Amino acid sequence: MAGGTQGSGDAVSHTYENARTWLLMPSWVVLTFLALIPVILMLVYSFLTKEFRGGVIWDFSLAAYDQFFFDRGLFGDDPPTFEWTYITIFWRSIWQAGAATLLSLLIGFPTAYFIATRPAHSRAIWVFLITIPYWVNLLIRTVSMKFLLRDQGPLNDTLMGLGIIDAPLTLVNTNFAVQLGLFYSYLPFMVLPIYAAVERYNFSLSEAAADLYASKFVTLRRVLLPAVKPGVVGGCILVFVPSLGSFLAPDLLGGAKNYMIGSLIEEQFKGNAGNWPFGAAASMILLSMVLIVLIIFARSQAHREKGAK
Amino acid sequence: MKNILKTATAASILAMTASMASADGKVVVYHWFEYMPQELIEKFEAETGIEVVMDTYDSNEAMLASLKAGGIGTYDVSVPGDYMVEIMTNEGLVDTIADGELANKGNIADDWLNVSYDHGRKHSIPYQWGSTSFMVDTAEYTGNIDTTDILFSPPAELSGKINMLDSQGEVLAMAALHLGIPQCSTDRDQLKALNALLQEAKTHWSSFNSDTSKDVLVSGDAVVGQIYDGFGAKARAERSTLKYAFPTQGYVVWMDNVVLLKDAPNRENALKFMDFLLEPENIAAVSNFARYGSGITGAEQFMDPELATLAEANPPATAGAGAFIQVCDEATQAVYDQIWTNVKK
Numbered sequence: 335m336a337g338g339t340q341g342s343g344d345a346v347s348h349t350y351e352n353a354r355t356w357l358l359m360p361s362w363v364v365l366t367f368l369a370l371i372p373v374i375l376m377l378v379y380s381f382l383t384k385e386f387r388g389g390v391i392w393d394f395s396l397a398a399y400d401q402f403f404f405d406r407g408l409f410g411d412d413p414p415t416f417e418w419t420y421i422t423i424f425w426r427s428i429w430q431a432g433a434a435t436l437l438s439l440l441i442g443f444p445t446a447y448f449i450a451t452r453p454a455h456s457r458a459i460w461v462f463l464i465t466i467p468y469w470v471n472l473l474i475r476t477v478s479m480k481f482l483l484r485d486q487g488p489l490n491d492t493l494m495g496l497g498i499i500d501a502p503l504t505l506v507n508t509n510f511a512v513q514l515g516l517f518y519s520y521l522p523f524m525v526l527p528i529y530a531a532v533e534r535y536n537f538s539l540s541e542a543a544a545d546l547y548a549s550k551f552v553t554l555r556r557v558l559l560p561a562v563k564p565g566v567v568g569g570c571i572l573v574f575v576p577s578l579g580s581f582l583a584p585d586l587l588g589g590a591k592n593y594m595i596g597s598l599i600e601e602q603f604k605g606n607a608g609n610w611p612f613g614a615a616a617s618m619i620l621l622s623m624v625l626i627v628l629i630i631f632a633r634s635q636a637h638r639e640k641g642a643k
Numbered sequence: 644m645k646n647i648l649k650t651a652t653a654a655s656i657l658a659m660t661a662s663m664a665s666a667d668g669k670v671v672v673y674h675w676f677e678y679m680p681q682e683l684i685e686k687f688e689a690e691t692g693i694e695v696v697m698d699t700y701d702s703n704e705a706m707l708a709s710l711k712a713g714g715i716g717t718y719d720v721s722v723p724g725d726y727m728v729e730i731m732t733n734e735g736l737v738d739t740i741a742d743g744e745l746a747n748k749g750n751i752a753d754d755w756l757n758v759s760y761d762h763g764r765k766h767s768i769p770y771q772w773g774s775t776s777f778m779v780d781t782a783e784y785t786g787n788i789d790t791t792d793i794l795f796s797p798p799a800e801l802s803g804k805i806n807m808l809d810s811q812g813e814v815l816a817m818a819a820l821h822l823g824i825p826q827c828s829t830d831r832d833q834l835k836a837l838n839a840l841l842q843e844a845k846t847h848w849s850s851f852n853s854d855t856s857k858d859v860l861v862s863g864d865a866v867v868g869q870i871y872d873g874f875g876a877k878a879r880a881e882r883s884t885l886k887y888a889f890p891t892q893g894y895v896v897w898m899d900n901v902v903l904l905k906d907a908p909n910r911e912n913a914l915k916f917m918d919f920l921l922e923p924e925n926i927a928a929v930s931n932f933a934r935y936g937s938g939i940t941g942a943e944q945f946m947d948p949e950l951a952t953l954a955e956a957n958p959p960a961t962a963g964a965g966a967f968i969q970v971c972d973e974a975t976q977a978v979y980d981q982i983w984t985n986v987k988k
């Protein structure tokens with residue numbers, strides 16, 4: 335597809351071989367300072383002793399992890415049982431982010447497909463139209479969403495004016511509003527990678543499938559989807575991961591009634607609890623979970639590609 | 644949400660003040676968002692030639708966390724609430740102001756001089772004081788509002804229309820007043836009752852919003868909302884049917900104070916800044932802006948006349964006593980933290 339001019343096997347260029355170490359230096363420095371060191375600090379802090387009202391005492395302690403996994407009752411002296419509180423909070427965030435991802439996929443895939451199948455000269459305009467709302471600050475967009483959804487807002491007014499409903503639907507401060515907010519916040523992250531994948535897709539494959547008597551659904555499932563899968567997976571990750579740690583939509587649209595992962599961790603550092611080791615431990619557990627899922631996924635992907643060859 | 648507002652305010656204030664470099668140095672102020680009129684900052688800079696650099700926060704706890712995470716030595720003064728002055732003093736985060744260092748110290752009103760959290764005002768001066776209670780939209784609910792039942796066991800028509808402050812201290816102190824128990828109770832039955840009360844009450848609450856506590860009432864999203872009195876006065880100006888409640892069980896009283904921080908890099912300028920805020924005319928400008936009381940003798944004559952008769956600042960005879968939020972010891976606080984986690988889990 336790419337013209338086939340320099341596609342001769344080995345993709346690695348040898349032009350900059352000698353300078354490679356130096357050229358990579360900035361990336362290494364940035365990654366070390368902005369990713370590796372903070373994560374290590376967090377790991378260390380999660381094993382330290384909590385200082386009252388924020389801060390840490392440099393004594394090794396497993397108290398943070400104990401608090402996460404064991405429930406010792408209101409006064410801390412009951413026999414330990416398994417603690418569901420934080421697992422529930424994690425599960426709630428995962429569920430919300432998952433629902434938002436699914437919603438994005440259901441709307442984003444047809445949109446991307448539509449754009450990719452327009453004549454080449456008009457695609458750029460469609461892509462541009464998708465990104466226009468995202469030039470506006472995320473906070474403003476989330477607040478606007480709240481205005482739209484509120485009891486006396488335009489949506490309820492319209493539905494009542496049309497006689498579809500008699501009393502306003504309660505939409506603000508519900509899980510649905512949170513999912514809608516997350517979906518709206520991150521939709522382009524779903525559309526753009528899928529669009530990029532579908533655009534590269536060779537549509538004569540679909541024609542060939544049709545010639546071989548595949549129905550439209552079978553063509554979609556067995557030919558198109560496998561070809562654009564990397565785009566779909568990329569889009570899902572790009573929507574799911576930021577949704578998982580998001581606090582804006584849950585706070586504004588969900589009413590902050592229940593902790594999400596993001597707000598639980600924030601409370602440990604900035605709130606009344608002032609429990610830095612616990613905040614660090616919760617972050618580490620989240621990070622480990624995400625890493626494990628991504629590693630399992632990457633391995634199964636590699637496995638499948640090997641099998642396909 | 645909180646962070647965004649905070650950052651936006653900080654950025655705009657920094658942008659405004661950064662350009663005004665000055666030969667007489669600067670004072671670095673760590674302050675609440677939207678709590679000091681820009682004209683007053685300019686007046687201070689014009690009078691003293693000292694540049695004001697301001698950073699903002701949105702809760703006492705966030706300020707404490709930031710100071711403990713390395714902010715000490717950066718900031719000269721901050722503006723903690725009453726109980727936070729005590730906590731910061733216990734943590735050794737504040738400097739002591741010697742006698743005679745503040746020329747205007749005599750302006751502090753007698754009521755606010757020997758406060759429980761800083762007897763004799765060795766570390767702090769009054770900034771603003773007010774109360775925390777809740778407002779009800781009387782167009783939507785016509786019953787008696789001067790009772791904490793409105794928040795903790797609301798009539799059916801108010802259920803699901805209540806916004807609470809997203810603040811452990813304010814919510815748990817109000818709940819303690821409702822039950823008539825001490826704020827830092829160690830009595831297990833009382834604590835269990837408090838936990839049970841909040842578990843039941845939260846089913847009636849629709850949201851926890853602090854910095855939009857005014858907006859949710861003005862827009863009609865909430866019919867009942869926990870709110871500070873000055874913020875409430877601003878809300879009433881936009882929706883006249885809102886009424887501030889003074890429950891017979893009592894309500895929360897607070898005072899924000901300017902403290903001199905430990906290792907203040909510009910200690911002299913910080914003292915000048917504090918002296919400036921002890922001038923009746925200057926602190927009155929803050930009151931006119933924020934709609935709270937000042938704690939400075941003689942400020943009244945510079946204050947908007949309507950502030951004196953403000954419904955939100957003048958409790959009726961039926962009102963219960965106002966109570967400061969209390970500072971619990973570590974073991975007791977752990978139980979309260981657990982109760983708060985149970986509310987939000």
